[in-house]
Amino acid sequence: MNAALRAAQVALHAWVLGFVLSALPVATTLWVAPLAPPWVPPGPFTPLTHALGTWLPAASAWPVVGMVLMLSVLGVLGRLRWWAALLLWVGYVNLMHRAWMAGSGGQQLMANLLLWNVPLLAGVQAGSARGAWLVPLGLWMMRVQLLLAYGVTAVHKLGGTLWPTGRALGVVVGDEAFGPVALLQWPLLAQGLTWGVLALQVLFPLLIWWRSARPWLLGCGALFHLGTALWMDIPEMGLAFIAAYGLWLPEEWAQRAWARLRPLTSPAPRSGRRPPP
């Protein structure tokens, strides 16, 4: 696995680990005795994706949470087999669907990325023959998923009236649930930021293909998502997008990052011990 793929694997699994750990204080009301009533859409896959709360008893939520935590740790460590990645996806989507009232686009984004991570890992672990098409299949499905999220939300917003006129952020921050409310004191700044967000979402899927634009795009995107995490009360959504940026990291950036991290992660051999031949 190359350095960029490895970085993406760490980011995705670290997100799952962080999200499920962050949800533990309210795990009972999310998954065990949920406040959300059961919601099961029609379809052939629902016995798999909505098992929890239908044919799996509610008490199974705890083992599922334990499995998801354990597998995401293995994913961060780079030791996840493809079939374990499939189990991780099944466990994660079951938790997500059971707590649908606490859902977000970030959780949905991650469900899609975890699904395509299965063929990607299968390809990496299968070697050259099957890997020649499974790895690009998984990787490009994941990359395109991120671009689609930006492109689609941009189209929806361009069809409204408040985003194109620059008034949307003023209305959002004036809502008692969000912020920063101080932005209402600077209407021109609010207008500029509205257009900035819209421009980012329109341009991201277009400019990401130019290497020189990528650092600026990823940097602006990270700032935007940190802002939404902080003020829009959707922390896991902002961080899910930032984690997905790992999929678009150029290989040499990832190699440089790993080279900087290596002294922290692999300790120097102790003195008096014979180095391996």
Add this chain to the structure above:
Amino acid sequence: MRPVPRPVLLLVVVHAALLACYTLPATGVPEPARALATAYARGLFHQQWQLFAPDPPLCSCHLEWRSSAGDWTDPLPATTHYLARRMLRSAAWNVQRELAGGADAPSAPLQQALHRLGAHHVPHATGLRLVEHCVTDPARPAEREPRITPLPLP
């Protein structure tokens, strides 16, 4: 970037096109394509990207339950966990959306959710209402008018 094998490229393009038909505004997608995309995407790839789109709601909203002591309580400010707040907010948004769509009362699944939320946050509640603060002029978003809609207690 390494060249992508053609069959893989074809699969990625078809998948992305179907997801686009599933998630883009319904007005811009032909009905047969929408139906095909829904059949393909709903089971495994469900997603929606309409947060604050096409426009953010002009009315902020929250739910209030009347406690047995008779005072109205909004459980949101006292709720510290972001996912617990999300559930309350999601219920309020859904009530607002259904009422704006012409319904007289929340649908049965939503009533069930309201019952569970009420029992959890305000046990033995004797009343329920939707409280909104509505922007009257988007050029002056700080100025909002209150609007209160009584709801049947589930």
